[in-house]
Amino acid sequence: MENFGIVLKKLRNAQNLSQEGLADRCDRHPSYISLLERNQKKPSLDTFVALAYGLEMKASEMLEELEKHP
Amino acid sequence: MENFGIVLKKLRNAQNLSQEGLADRCDRHPSYISLLERNQKKPSLDTFVALAYGLEMKASEMLEELEKHP
């Protein structure tokens, strides 16, 4: 999952959502979203599920998206 | 994902795999598998993917399994 950050950013931008907006939706800190998108941190499973929820998709669908993006 | 441990244990047992066997396959410590199954620790996304791989299934499939088990 080394492209996690890129996929996250792509999905977020596809919703015209700012990092802060996503952070609000998934109850995480905005600077942390930035770290995730630059692959400087990797999420826990719980955070991953929260991110998917914030992006209005099922976590399993988001994970499929990641599996496509090797 | 509060039933993660139960699902993990069920999937592991379905393969007749010991905690140590699964630990070997996904390169984690056996005692940690025990902690996960008893819901005393929650995995990172990376560990979740490694667990799925050790159980010979796609991570997205395992996550669907979790989504079924609310």
Add this chain to the structure above:
DNA sequence: CGAATATTCACACTATAGTCTGTGGTAATA
């Protein structure tokens, strides 16, 4: 251009993931 908005980055910090070792319990088998 200038100003609002979005993002990066560095830092110090807390919370929790994950390791490692060892002990003890239980059930099955010899």
Add this chain to the structure above:
DNA sequence: TATTACCACAGACTATAGTGTGAATATTCG
């Protein structure tokens, strides 16, 4: 009995997730 396999559990430890702040740097737009 005793050995083997499996697992729960505790404790001490290291690595990393995640918070929070402030300042610097894009980026967008009137």
